[in-house]
Amino acid sequence: xxxxxxxxxxxxxxxxxxxxxxxxxxxxxxxxxxxxxxxxxxxxxxxxxxxxxxxxxxxxxxxxxxxxxxxxxxxxxxxxxxxxxxxxxxxxxxxxxxxxxxxxxxxxxxxxxxxxxxxxxxxxxxxxxxxxxxxxxxxxxxxxxxxxxxxxxxxxxxxxxxxxxxxxxxxxxxxxxxxxxxxxxxxxxxxxxxxxxxxxxxxxxxxxxxxxxxxxxxxxxxxxxxxxxxxxxxxxxxxxxxxxxxxxxxxxxxxxxxxxxxxxxxxxxxxxxxxxxxxxxxxxxx
Amino acid sequence: xxxxxxxxxxxxxxxxxxxxxxxxxxxxxxxxxxxxxxxxxxxxxxxxxxxxxxxxxxxxxxxxxxxxxxxxxxxxxxxxxxxxxxxxxxxxxxxxxxxxxxxxxxxxxxxxxxxxxxxxxxxxxxxxxxxxxxxxxxxxxxxxxxxxxxxxxxxxxxxxxxxxxxxxxxxxxxxxxxxxxxxxxxxxxxxxxxxxxxxxxxxxxxxxxxxxxxxxxxxxxxxxxxxxxxxxxxxxxxxxxxxxxxxxxxxxxxxxxxxxxxxxxxxxxxxxxxxxxxxxxxxxxxxxxxxxxxxxxxxxxxxxxxxxxxxxxxxxxxxxxxxxxxxxxxxx
Numbered sequence: 044x045x046x047x048x049x050x051x052x053x054x055x056x057x058x059x060x061x062x063x064x065x066x067x068x069x070x071x072x073x074x075x076x077x078x079x080x081x082x083x084x085x086x087x088x089x090x091x092x093x094x095x096x097x098x099x100x101x102x103x104x105x106x107x108x109x110x111x112x113x114x115x116x117x118x119x120x121x122x123x124x125x126x127x128x129x130x131x132x133x134x135x136x137x138x139x140x141x142x143x144x145x146x147x148x149x150x151x152x153x154x155x156x157x158x159x160x161x162x163x164x165x166x167x168x169x170x171x172x173x174x175x176x177x178x179x180x181x182x183x184x185x186x187x188x189x190x191x192x193x194x195x196x197x198x199x200x201x202x203x204x205x206x207x208x209x210x211x212x213x214x215x216x217x218x219x220x221x222x223x224x225x226x227x228x229x230x231x232x233x234x235x236x237x238x239x240x241x242x243x244x245x246x247x248x249x250x251x252x253x254x255x256x257x258x259x260x261x262x263x264x265x266x267x268x269x270x271x272x273x274x275x276x277x278x279x280x281x282x283x284x285x286x287x288x289x290x291x292x293x294x295x296x297x298x299x300x301x302x303x304x305x306x307x308x309x310x311x312x313x314x315x316x317x318x319x320x321x322x323x324x325x326x327x328x329x
Numbered sequence: 330x331x332x333x334x335x336x337x338x339x340x341x342x343x344x345x346x347x348x349x350x351x352x353x354x355x356x357x358x359x360x361x362x363x364x365x366x367x368x369x370x371x372x373x374x375x376x377x378x379x380x381x382x383x384x385x386x387x388x389x390x391x392x393x394x395x396x397x398x399x400x401x402x403x404x405x406x407x408x409x410x411x412x413x414x415x416x417x418x419x420x421x422x423x424x425x426x427x428x429x430x431x432x433x434x435x436x437x438x439x440x441x442x443x444x445x446x447x448x449x450x451x452x453x454x455x456x457x458x459x460x461x462x463x464x465x466x467x468x469x470x471x472x473x474x475x476x477x478x479x480x481x482x483x484x485x486x487x488x489x490x491x492x493x494x495x496x497x498x499x500x501x502x503x504x505x506x507x508x509x510x511x512x513x514x515x516x517x518x519x520x521x522x523x524x525x526x527x528x529x530x531x532x533x534x535x536x537x538x539x540x541x542x543x544x545x546x547x548x549x550x551x552x553x554x555x556x557x558x559x560x561x562x563x564x565x566x567x568x569x570x571x572x573x574x575x576x577x578x579x580x581x582x583x584x585x586x587x588x589x590x591x592x593x594x595x596x597x598x599x600x601x602x603x604x605x606x607x608x609x610x611x612x613x614x615x616x617x618x619x620x621x622x623x624x625x626x627x628x629x630x631x632x633x634x635x636x637x638x639x640x641x642x643x644x645x646x647x648x649x650x651x652x653x654x655x656x657x658x659x660x661x
Contacts, residue, residue: 078452129644137647139398139455140594141640147587148636151629159628259629263583267463270456278452309467312460319453320445 045178050300051293052179056189058292063192063247064265065272065284065291066199067119067240073216073279074236077127080142083266084149085241089115089248090257091153097164097252104167105187108249115245116238123237128230146262153259161256170253184254195246199239200281212236216279264308268295271315277325287326338519345658348602352514355605359507363500370620372499376571378612379506380564384589385596385604386513387560391553392590393598394526396533398451399554401442401458402589404465405561407581409435410569411469414481417493417569424494424570432562439558443551450536462583469577480576483569494570502571509563517601520556529553533599588615591639597651606650611635 068082079085092114093107122145130141164170172183203209214222215232223229251257272291276283294314299307318325341349362375384402391399409431416427446457470478489496496502520526528549531539540546569575579585588611596607618631646652 072452078456126640126644133643133647134396135451136392136396136398136594136598137643139452140590141643143587144591144636144639144643146636147591148633148640151632151636154629155627155633267460271460274453274456305471306467309464312464312467315460316457316464319449319457323449323453 046300049179050296052181053185054292054296055289056185056292057296058289059189059192059196060247060251060288061268061272061291062285062288063196063250064244065269065276065288066196066281067242067244067247068269068273069276069279069281069284070199070212070236070243071240072273073281074212075127075131075216075219075233077131077138078142078270079237079240080139080266081122081146081149081262082240082244082269083262083264084146084153085115085118085244086248086251086265087153087257087259087262088118088149089245090252090255090261091157091248092245093249093252094162094164094257097167101166104164104170104249104253105191108191108246111245111249112242113245115241115243115248117241118245119237119239119241120234122241123234127237128233146266150259150262157259159259161258163256164252167253182254188250188253191250192247195243196285199243200285203281208235212239267308267315268311271311271318273325274315275318275325277327280325280327283325283327334519337522338515341518343522351602356511359510363503369499370616372503374613374616376499376502376506377616378608379503379510380568380571381589381592381608381612382510382605383506383513383560383564383567385593385608386510386517387557387564388589389517389593389598389600389604390520390529390560391550391557392593393600393603394521394529394533395550395553396599397447397550397554398455398590399458399557400455400583400586400590401462402557402561403581403583403585404462405435405439405558406565406568406585407465407469407575407577408438409562409565410575410580411475411481413566413569414483414575415475417483418481423492424566425492428563428566431566432559435562435565436555436558439555440551443554447547447550447554459583459586462581462586466577466581466583469581476576478577480574480579483573485573495573502567506567506571509567513560513563514601514605521601525549525552588635591635593649595635595638595642595649597649597654599648600651600655603649603651610650 064086067085068079071077071079089111092111093104096102096107096110097104126141126145130138170184174181174183203213211222211227212232212235214225214227215229219229222232268291272287273284275290276285276287291311291314294310295307298310302310341352363372366372384406388399388402391397412431412434413424413427416422416430417424442461446454446461449457469475475481486493486495494505528539528544531542531544532546532549536546565580568580592607592611593604594607595611596605597603614634615631618634622628622630642649648655
């Protein structure tokens, strides 16, 4: 019972992070119907950014959040203007393999610079601390990550619904031509969607580094989790990404505890497979 | 009927003379290669080139002609490779019996998966194939019966053995791989003129129109996917006896699927010679660059170069190098 409770809490905490990772993918897919295979690599870039700034300047890892967000934002914008803009003109196979190329490029760039080693942060406000509440042990890094992920998610959600910018993004997602007629600079909105996607996943990376190790090939794992999350929630749906993120956290942590840790990621892929086969539009898709 | 099929497969008459000459040069090059170049590394690279030609020609059916981004070729290779290796190691069954069984397993697996996966389109399909191949890889890593992460090693025979396809000299492997590639090319030559080939290209061009012409889209895709499985299965069986060792990281790895897709894409997806051109560029580049850079402790640069190539190709010329050649020819 205690094990179940602590697993559930840990699952919820991870789920919030997964939701934040999936959010960027959902925004990008929603606005221009393209799947960003490099999304996991964006996360890796965010992690390395946070890791390097925290170790080189020996500052508190949580303060690297804005830097990671900025780097992610610039990376997203650069990918859009230098690559994706041209891909959108081509057939779908080119779109898929183009972002795939970006993924491989970033992955092996990291491999080339940092080598295949696993790195972790050792010092920080949250790192290595935990609190005991009754029978349940809450680890600070996970708790902090969950709270900050929720916060970031909430800000984006609010922005999408209540600001002019968010409304313009949504309009572009619904109908590019009509949005253009309304005077929305759709090209800029698309670039912005990539920037936002990169920024949110950069923040997720900077949070993840507090309790997870970073290595160059981490991307595909989180990329697949994000795909599964987004597919479960419905491609392009932000609310769906949140709920699906929590479900994903449950599947991974409960599966890891009760079936076997070596199968927990196979479960993610299996979930994804079942979702796309049985209900391709996901829980909240349109 | 059979004679017509054979005639279609053997006649290259509808191709321009330049392509026919190129093809003959390719055959001559492959035939005399082991007699001119004696270096062990070069011969190994050549055999790898032939294996990848086989993979690429197979992937080109579904990825190029069919326009479906199936990123799971490695699992077909792996299914067949594992079947062959297990049968040889556990029951000592000759290679010539194992191979049809391995190909059969790969094909049946493709059929079952394709049947479900081809309900999906576009992005969903591509990601689902990745998901499936990752599941298979995880299963094979954790499954002790098939050797787990350690893989399977085939027993070495004392004398060169035709029944188990074990030779000391790579020349035999070279010619065997060459025969497989030739069969694949002849098959492709038949395929592009066949009913299935036309149906598939109609689907790629416009699914709705193809459907309204009475083509059973789902069935055509599944059939093509099975044929892709046959090609990959042949490649996997050959891979097993050539290396005498397989593990989930060499034959089930997503990187192999990616490599096959990138190679075909660079060479020119949806054209007959595209996969061969792609393999001709990428495989020697990969092996020599990898060896050269690896010797200096630099890792990853080779993959960065392919990634750059693929990004440029998909942004500017989605038809690959073959597309550039055709454009130049049309201008003349």
